[in-house]
Structures are given as C-alpha cells and as structure tokens.
Amino acid sequence: MNKKVVMGLSGGMDSATMAAYFLSKGYEVFPVSFDYGSKHNQYERKTAEQFANYYNLKLQKVELPFIGQLFKSNLLKTGGEIPEGHYESENMSQTVVPGRNIIFISIMAGYAWSIGASYIAVGVHAGDHAIYADCREEFIASMNASILNGTEDKVRLIAPFQNLDKAGILEIGHSLFIDGYDVGVPYQFTRTCYKDQELSCGKCGSCQERLEGFQKIGRQDPIQYEE
Amino acid sequence: MNKKVVMGLSGGMDSATMAAYFLSKGYEVFPVSFDYGSKHNQYERKTAEQFANYYNLKLQKVELPFIGQLFKSNLLKTGGEIPEGHYESENMSQTVVPGRNIIFISIMAGYAWSIGASYIAVGVHAGDHAIYADCREEFIASMNASILNGTEDKVRLIAPFQNLDKAGILEIGHSLFIDGYDVGVPYQFTRTCYKDQELSCGKCGSCQERLEGFQKIGRQDPIQYEE
Numbered sequence: 001m002n003k004k005v006v007m008g009l010s011g012g013m014d015s016a017t018m019a020a021y022f023l024s025k026g027y028e029v030f031p032v033s034f035d036y037g038s039k040h041n042q043y044e045r046k047t048a049e050q051f052a053n054y055y056n057l058k059l060q061k062v063e064l065p066f067i068g069q070l071f072k073s074n075l076l077k078t079g080g081e082i083p084e085g086h087y088e089s090e091n092m093s094q095t096v097v098p099g100r101n102i103i104f105i106s107i108m109a110g111y112a113w114s115i116g117a118s119y120i121a122v123g124v125h126a127g128d129h130a131i132y133a134d135c136r137e138e139f140i141a142s143m144n145a146s147i148l149n150g151t152e153d154k155v156r157l158i159a160p161f162q163n164l165d166k167a168g169i170l171e172i173g174h175s176l177f178i179d180g181y182d183v184g185v186p187y188q189f190t191r192t193c194y195k196d197q198e199l200s201c202g203k204c205g206s207c208q209e210r211l212e213g214f215q216k217i218g219r220q221d222p223i224q225y226e227e
Numbered sequence: 228m229n230k231k232v233v234m235g236l237s238g239g240m241d242s243a244t245m246a247a248y249f250l251s252k253g254y255e256v257f258p259v260s261f262d263y264g265s266k267h268n269q270y271e272r273k274t275a276e277q278f279a280n281y282y283n284l285k286l287q288k289v290e291l292p293f294i295g296q297l298f299k300s301n302l303l304k305t306g307g308e309i310p311e312g313h314y315e316s317e318n319m320s321q322t323v324v325p326g327r328n329i330i331f332i333s334i335m336a337g338y339a340w341s342i343g344a345s346y347i348a349v350g351v352h353a354g355d356h357a358i359y360a361d362c363r364e365e366f367i368a369s370m371n372a373s374i375l376n377g378t379e380d381k382v383r384l385i386a387p388f389q390n391l392d393k394a395g396i397l398e399i400g401h402s403l404f405i406d407g408y409d410v411g412v413p414y415q416f417t418r419t420c421y422k423d424q425e426l427s428c429g430k431c432g433s434c435q436e437r438l439e440g441f442q443k444i445g446r447q448d449p450i451q452y453e454e
Binding site for chain 1: 287289290291292293294296297298299324325326327328329330332333334336337338340341360361363365366369370372373374376377378379
C-alpha cells in the first residue's frame, strides 16, 4: 500500500478537512469534483477549486449528467424546492439523491486503480447517517469489501470521520499542521449551503448543521451568510 | 419485492439472453446502455437498440465520458490496440476497464431505487471470472450487500448466469418462451466483437468465446463475420 488517496472534494467542510487531514499525514491527495446536476453545483465547484488551489492540488472534474436524467431528488436542478429546517427532520429526506455515494465511490475506485492509488476516502460523518443510507457504517464496510474484491485487492475504502459529528471534524480541522501552511484548514474556501445562490443561506439543514458545529467549538465561521 | 428489474444491455449475447430470461418470467425489464468510450460502442449500442426494439423495451442511454478521461484500457478509444487471441490469455487483461462493472452496478442501483425497481441484474458468467475481478462471485456477493445497505434494503443485485459458460447461456437462450414471440432469443440482434468495425472480426477473444459457445451447443451463430 502506498500513500496515495483519491477523494471527493465537494467544496464542503467535511471533505476539505479530510483532504487537509491526509496532506498533514504526508499523503498525495487526488481530489475529484463530481457534477451530478445539483442546484448548488456551480458554487460548490468554484469553492472546491479555490480550496484545491490553496494546497496546490489538481482537481479532477467529473460530469455525471445521467443523474439529473434518471434520478429524482429536490437537490437536483430537475427536482422541486429545497426544504428549510433542521437536517434530521423528515422533509430533508427529499434531498436524498438515490445512490449518490455508491456511484461516487465506484468511480473513484476505478480511478484509483487506474493511477495506482491504494486508497479512496469519503468524508461521511455521524450526522449523515440518519438520512443517507449510503453514508452508514455497514454500507461503508460492505462497500470496502466490494471495492477490494472488484479491484484485485488493489484499492480500499476508508471513512476516517465516520464516527465524528461536524464539531468533531472542525476540532480536527483547526489543529491540522501541513508544512508550509498556516495551522488549520482554510474554511473560508468551503461552502455547505444547498441553495442555488452565491451567499450561503444559513437556513437550510446543511447550513444549520455547519453553524451549530462552529458554535459548539466556540469559533467563528469565516464565510459570509445572507442578511 | 416487485417484478421490476434494471439491467445493462450491452448488445452482447449474455445481457440479451438475460433480458429475455426475465421477460419470460413476467418481469418488467428496464435496460440501460452505457457508453464508456469503448472503441466498439457505436456498433454495440446500435445492436442493443435493435434488440430492445424487438421486445418493445425502452433503452435508457447513459453517457460516461469520464471513463475515457480518467481510466486506461485498450478497450477504450483513448487506449492502445485490442489484442487478438483467446479470452483467457494474458494479453486480454489489457482490455480490463478498471472498475467498469462496479460503476455500472452503482448507477443501476440509484436508477432502480429512483423508479422503484426491486432488482438490478448483471449478465456476468463463469468465463468472465479469470480476467475481470468485478465479475467474480465474491464481488457480486459483497456488492449485493453494499447495494442493500446503500438503498435501505430497497434494491438487490442478482447475477443469474454467474455459474454458466457461454454454451450454458446459449442453451437457456434457445429454449426461452415469451408470449407473442418466437421461441428463443433473437441472437441476430446481438454483437460480441471488441473491434471498431461493423462486421464482427471472429478473432478477438470475445468473438472466439462466442463462436465456441455456438459450436458447443451445435447451432449456427446467426450473425455475419468478416471474410
């Protein structure tokens, strides 16, 4: 096994923290930005690019137009309104994109095998589990077995933040040290909002969960919110 | 569980037989044609369309341009020459597209979940096992667990031909009965060749395996070969 890791870089705080986490451990990081037709993609990808540039990483862009064509979700341009309110509430389940993580992981597995990277990593965390089946521990475990079986044991799947909440991830993020950089993840180059607008709304379940995380660790979120 | 099944329809004889197999059992079949940038795709897809039309199925077309962009394989337009010779020989491993099946299965899982189909099916068979890790029994088993876990137990993966060889599949195919159709799969609307040409070459590993299958069951392959 080598120290190369392929990972999704969504523009959000979880995957950003994970990228920095692996960089701080001396890994070579190969970030991938997926465009699956979400409403917020243009802002997400721009943010992911800013983050990748900060650490001098090459962001691989992967377009998945079939998701909008085949799948139904309010997170997609082809779907209905994004609900407001808390992440764990019933109506947030309208934002599930069926099998999104399964697909991302599979593509990363093939890519990792192609470039000879031993690992693929996903930034799923404890807060994702309630709504997203393909973020739960048993899914990650069986998917790791599938990836190992499907790649002649060349690639394995890891989810280092799987038992942390947003606050736990932010705690780690603020203490990471990477040679030549300031201590801590540049959270100004991250964006969590599900809405189709430049400034984060601060109200959708995703924004609320982020803001609660910063509050819990007693730090100011460096990004600007609407009003 | 309902009688709806999503499956890849490659244009080849295995997936064609599988589609007919499920139709003969009264399933509603949702075929998907993946374009992953293979050299032979234009002929494959045309054949898959002819086959789908024969049974009045709607073929869902999914484009995967990222495979040619990220992955290396001689099966791809972006790769080297397709080797001739027997399927099981060393040089056929140059035709492996890393993680191709993992990716197809994942996309079909999300699609099946979206349309409320209980099953996804793949036409892998015993002859695929030697070269393609993501066609082996242990991969299918762990991937089924992953799909179940990732879709709230809504979708399961089946591989009905997993222990058959080409001849076994052809035996089944020639005996299938579907209301309103002739007995047997219309193999004239299938194509197995890996080469980038209208007429099948009869020489690549894939053609050879098909021809051996027909020979073994004592039937004539209805498609036309070069020279």
